[in-house]
Amino acid sequence: MLGAARELLAEAGLRGLTMRALARSLDVAPNALYSHVPGKDELVDALLDEHLGAVENPPVDAADPLAAVARMMTSTYDVLLAAPDLVPLYLARRGARGPNAQALGAHMDALLARAGVDPAAIPGARITLIVHAIGFASFDEPRAVFATSLGWLLTGIARGEESLT
Amino acid sequence: MLGAARELLAEAGLRGLTMRALARSLDVAPNALYSHVPGKDELVDALLDEHLGAVENPPVDAADPLAAVARMMTSTYDVLLAAPDLVPLYLARRGARGPNAQALGAHMDALLARAGVDPAAIPGARITLIVHAIGFASFDEPRAVFATSLGWLLTGIARGEESLT
DNA sequence: CAATATAACTGGACAGTGTACAGTTCGACA
């Protein structure tokens, strides 16, 4: 069912992802879906988290942890862009909260800690990086702009400055 | 009509902002609205741009242009949060493109230029800052996290680094 | 094997959505 939903999204786009169309593609009555999933929101959530499985997880003990974070976020960005129709859904659902999303978050926290980021600042840094990746994927700017701004962000995070307010 | 739409949004939320409800609040048949606006998207666009009129425009010749950018973005963030129901719409419509949005963009470009940012990097920096503000407003994190990460971003932008990829 | 519990399905419906079409009312202006 998740697979059919993914296919449907790829073929018919965000607008085409409807319970009825999904049921049609499974040769089933629309309400039969509700035996497998409580509602469309939950289906979408599952779709979002599953998709995050493709994000690259660099080793936690990488030589340069900050570069590893950069690789991770770039991979996230690429994965998001690989299914552009999914991006508005990440926004509408405020990210993903399934097992894949949580594993990625934990992984990133570990890398940030190893990069010497103040522990108290880690959650904020994680959120910032996630918002940054999803936001950029949403506004689909050229990839170079994303890379540049990711560099800006990591520079700032690494130096731990926070005046200017 | 825009006013009624704004009120309706405030009272009934994002979900309650429907053409039919808007028509009802104006004591008019639903399709009468289409004499004034081509469709719901355009109505929403107008709503979004109008709302940006509340963003603070610091003087372009401020002593510290980078601090002025920070003030501008903080004000944007506050304005966005003042109408949380509008935020998902900014995302869905990929920002605003009306006169207010354009004026703000031009203003920011001028400030970034005065702050010594490489002219070629200005559009990217502008987009980055906008994505950052809208993204944070969307994920509604504590305000302090926004401020901190804005500091990170501006630090990076000002130093013009872009390695790490 | 037969009986039963349970998961998966169906038909039909409800209340809503944005919007198109054709036709009417009405105020402003020549």
Add this chain to the structure above:
DNA sequence: TGTCGAACTGTACACTGTCCAGTTATATTG
């Protein structure tokens, strides 16, 4: 006074997500 055009109405279409009651098929028991 006559005409024009904007603003409106009634009706309708093709959708949406989801609920309810009832049916079928499958799996698990006695």
